[in-house]
Amino acid sequence: MDHKAQASPLTNTSNNEINQSRRNLLVGSAGAMAAVSLLGFTPIAKAAEAKTLPEYTRWKEASALIVHSANTMETERGAIGSGVVTPSDRLFVRNNLSAPSEEITSDPDAWEVNIEGVQNPRTLTVAELKRLGAETVASVLQCSGNGRAFFPHGASGTQWGVGAAGCAVWTGVPLKDVVSELGGMADGMKYITGTGGEKIPDGLEPKSVMVERSVPVSALETALLAWELNDEAIPLAHGGPLRLVIPGFYGVNNVKYIKNLAFTESQTDAKIQVSGYRVRDVGVSGSPDQPSMWEMNVKSWVTAPLENASTGRAMIYGVAFGGVKALEKVEVSTDGGSNWKQARFLGPDLGPYAWRPFVLAADLNAGEYRIVSRATDVDGDAQPEGRTDNERGYGHNGWKDHGVTVQVM
Structure with a gap:
């Protein structure tokens, strides 16, 4: 896989300019749908029978989704439309663990993330991150297994068609600005390692199930610590109050509910990294020497x-x-x-x-x-x-x- 650093599409602007540009692009609720319609989006008809959605996704448009499980919901191919931005209520959902309590989004600015592997390690609240700056990027969010249903050998996992993908607009602070504020990266660091804030089920060894992913440190050029999705606070279903966003990388690397972010010399030893999301031949077990699901392909x-x-x-x-x-x-x-x-x-x-x-x-x-x-x-x-x-x-x-x-x- 090609891990060349890419030029950032992010633009430095004032907060007023950021807000105006986001609203020109987006997709809130009523205004959002109007904006998307101008770009060619056609609302789909309501299903004859309402689908049952898990409580944390109840705000979504059920007729636009295929419900595979409480943690996996796919956008219907016909609901993707021809719009540039995927409305949040039609964006697919994929969680490796059950989502945390809704309580964590009641006061988003109070959420804390611990930053390590820098000269001055520190725990920062979302409110403090917001004072470091804000930038906006449009990026495709896609599950690594999007298209799995087409494999004839019956690959395990959710049988996604094409709907485990969408294009979203994210707003947050560039990670490189956070690093600068904390005195720069410590010497010898090769990876960005993000840890999610999901609750580990009782009785399980944390490293066996926790969502902790490492990506090459070159991703620092474009990574965001994001607090808004499509011009609104990131909802729980999509990783709010705070999500690591790495444009161009598969969704699993865009760690939800990010609680710890570390610059590390090596990749995490969590199972999701060591053997999970590794590309290998059919019938072969996952191992660290196999390609990891990092950058997306065309x-x-x-x-x-x-x-x-x-x-x-x-x-x-x-x-x-x-x-x-x-x-x-x-x-x-x-x-x-x-x-x-x-x-x-x-x-x-x-x-x-x-x-x-x-x-x-x-x-x-x-x-x-x-x-x-x-x-x-x-x-x-x-x-x-x-x-x-x-x-x-x-x-x-x-x-x-x-x-x-x-x-x-």
């Missing part, structure tokens, strides 16, 4: 039409992103990949870590069509046709599996 998929369309002019929509790199183009094929046409990007470009909705106008006669998309980043890396089979079904970005079959009548 990916796209179609969001409409999904099953049926009328003859004549059809507008084919989808979303695409480059992981840690900006996109160069997206191509669409209506014949399963035999012929390709370049699609057009929709909406504003929110930076290299955000996704780009796209559209292609196609004239379709009656019949069956296999519609697929293929994204290419600025370095020329394109989605492969097939998947790389691996034990846990991680990192699937093959364009063939992600296509849809549409009947045109």
Whole structure:
């Protein structure tokens, strides 16, 4: 995997400018939906029967979600729409442990995070972090196993289709500014290690289940300690009051409820790092010498039409992103990949870590069509046709599996 440091898309602005720019982009409640609609988002119809959501996600739009479990909820492919920003009430949910009590979000500014591996280690409240500055970044949030359902060997874990991903706008203090405030990083540190604040179930050895992840220290250039998601305080379901956000990295590295952040010489010995989220051949156990699920790869998929369309002019929509790199183009094929046409990007470009909705106008006669998309980043890396089979079904970005079959009548 490529672990080159990437140029930061974050911009230094005054608080007034930050608030104004966020509101121009976003997506609160009523104003948010209006903003997203201007970017091409179409609300989906309410389901005939309401789905039951866990209490901590009860505020979400149930008809837009596939409920796999109390800790895993996927955005319906048809609910992704063509908007640049995913509304918070449609954003997928993935927790490795049960979420903490709602009480921790009652006074977000009081939440504390301990910073270690710096010259002057210290515990800071969110209120203190807010006084160090604020920046905003748009970034795709994606589970490592997004696309797992397409693996034929039956990889264990939640059977995600394409909906374990969304594009969100995060606001917080750049981690590098926090480090500067605390006198700089201690010598010899190679990793950023974040520890979540979830309660460890009784009777279990903490390191066997705790959410503690290490990423290369080069991520310091873009990492945030974020307290807002889509212009509102981060809700409990998405890691509030405080979340480590590392643009371009898979979701597991964006540690929720972050309670401890340390710069370390080596990776954590927590199981989730040592053997979890490691890419290995089918049937092979996880180990530290295998690639870790850090930076995301280039990916796209179609969001409409999904099953049926009328003859004549059809507008084919989808979303695409480059992981840690900006996109160069997206191509669409209506014949399963035999012929390709370049699609057009929709909406504003929110930076290299955000996704780009796209559209292609196609004239379709009656019949069956296999519609697929293929994204290419600025370095020329394109989605492969097939998947790389691996034990846990991680990192699937093959364009063939992600296509849809549409009947045109």
